[in-house]
Amino acid sequence: MxxxxxxxxxxxxxxxxxxxxxxxxxxxxxxxxxxxxxxxxxxxxxxxxAVCLFCGFPGELIDMKGRPVCTHCANELHSWGV
Structure with a gap:
């Protein structure tokens, strides 16, 4: 245009x-x-x-309490017991 x-x-x-x-x-x-x-x-x-709330990665996002989080950060949070 x-x-x-x-x-x-x-x-x-x-x-x-x-x-x-x-x-x-x-x-x-x-x-x-x-x-x-x-x-x-x-x-x-x-x-x-949408990008990951924590690292800014744009792919493979899951919804965690209404917020986009990549699988890597979600796994890291899980390992911290969050």
Whole structure:
């Protein structure tokens, strides 16, 4: 997608629609999770990719009390009796 400015209005509930061109470029589909954060004075929106809470590894994650943890860190926690 060519760099261009797109202006969208925020509705009364604080929502904004991401244009289809941006979603296609980022590979974001309906019901996908996105990550929103501040970088300086800018709002950044990216496709969300879960990583291990402890080491940042992006693959082979399991859910431990609602948090993503890789199998290596989960095994290490288990060996500590956590």
């Amino acid at each position: 060519a760099q261009s400015r797109i202006v969208r209005r925020i509705d009364t509930l604080g929502r904004v629609v991401l244009p289809i061109e941006l979603r296609k470029t980022l590979g974001i589909d309906e019901k996908d999770e996105i990550e929103i954060f501040m970088e300086g004075e800018n709002i950044v929106v990216t496709a969300y990719s």
